[in-house]
Amino acid sequence: MSILKNENKPSFFAPFGPTMGYFKMPPEMVEYLNKSMDKNLDDFSDYLVGKVSQELHFDKDTRKYAADELTQFIIDYHQYTKNRNSMGEANLDKNKRPYLDIIAAWFVRQFEHEYNPMHVHENCTLSCVGYLKLPEGINEEWEKDYKDHYPSNGHIHFVYGTSGQYTCSNFLIKPQVGDFYIFPSYLFHGVYPFYTKGERRSFSMNMIFSMV
Ligand SMILES: [Fe+2]
Numbered sequence: 001m002s003i004l005k006n007e008n009k010p011s012f013f014a015p016f017g018p019t020m021g022y023f024k025m026p027p028e029m030v031e032y033l034n035k036s037m038d039k040n041l042d043d044f045s046d047y048l049v050g051k052v053s054q055e056l057h058f059d060k061d062t063r064k065y066a067a068d069e070l071t072q073f074i075i076d077y078h079q080y081t082k083n084r085n086s087m088g089e090a091n092l093d094k095n096k097r098p099y100l101d102i103i104a105a106w107f108v109r110q111f112e113h114e115y116n117p118m119h120v121h122e123n124c125t126l127s128c129v130g131y132l133k134l135p136e137g138i139n140e141e142w143e144k145d146y147k148d149h150y151p152s153n154g155h156i157h158f159v160y161g162t163s164g165q166y167t168c169s170n171f172l173i174k175p176q177v178g179d180f181y182i183f184p185s186y187l188f189h190g191v192y193p194f195y196t197k198g199e200r201r202s203f204s205m206n207m208i209f210s211m212v
Contacts, residue, residue, distance in 0.1 A: 011182050015087060018160055020171070021077040021182040025130060029069055030178050033203060034132050036062040037107055050108060050116040050191075058105035058203075066205065070180075074126070075147035075184055078209055105205040107132075112198065116191035118159070124206035127187075129156065130180035135198025142174065154194030158187055175200065 042057045058066065075098045084088050092098075103124045109115070112135070121127040138154060145151040151174075158171040161211065183189070185206060194200065 003090070010096055014082070016186045017168075018187055018189075019077065019081040019084065020158070021073065023073045023180045023182075025178045025180050027178065027183075032065060033062065033107075033130070034100045034201070036065075037201075044106065045182040049094075049119040050110070050114075052108055052110040052114045052116060054107070054109040056107045056109070058107070058205075059170075059184050063102055063105050065134060066105060066203075067100055067102055069096065070128075071123065074098075074100055074182065074207070074209055093211055099210050099212045101208045101210070103206040103208060106203065108202045108204060110200045110202075112195055113193050115193040118157075118188050118190035120188055121185040121206050124185045124208055126207045126209055127185040127204060128180065128207070129202050129204050131175040131200075131202050132173065132179050133199055133201035134174045134177060135194070135196040135200060137198070138194060138200075141194060141196045152191060154200055156189055158183065158189045160187055175202065 036058070037056065039059055039062075043054050044057060075092070078098075079092045082092055108116070134154075141153055142151065145153045152172060154175065156173045156175065158173070159169060160171075161167065161169045161171045173179075
């Protein structure tokens with residue numbers, strides 16, 4: 001088990017469960033994606049589970065830009081997962097070429113009182129969410145919310161498996177502009193409503209990654 005760096009020392013490890021990935025998007029990337037919203041994009045919110053105002057398809061250029069910016073991170077995510085899932089024994093095959101197929105990509109425009117019920121993403125293996133904008137003044141709402149016993153306004157909640165001793169079955173994230181997460185597409189997640197007037201904007205992509 002080469003994942004255990006020093007077998008003579010006590011250590012803790014978590015070999016079960018899905019891997020998530022985090023990447024901080026540079027400000028230029030956030031700006032580029034926000035500007036892409038100025039284009040006339042197709043709204044397909046009627047076909048998705050979100051109870052939100054708009055879910056707008058990326059156009060071809062935006063999709064290509066996102067793929068160029070994120071592919072290396074997604075390769076690293078697969079390398080990490082392959083290595084972890086084999087307890088350090090396996091790695092991505094260096095003789096093969098990574099191929100990222102973006103099946104769908106869209107902006108999510110969520111306003112006060114809107115929400116996104118628990119769901120998974122279908123017809124893909126990997127999904128992601130990146131945060132592009134938050135309502136002005138949401139920090140004051142969060143300040144109050146964090147005095148409560150279970151703060152969650154405007155947060156995304158990931159759920160996996162069953163609750164039990166020594167295991168973690170859920171993960172709650174407070175969105176911050178520039179934060180980008182990837183996760184297996186079968187992982188249940190939902191977004192809670194917030195009450196500050198304004199837009200919480202994110203984007204998601206459904207992807208299939210392969211080594212060819
Ligand atoms: Fe989703």
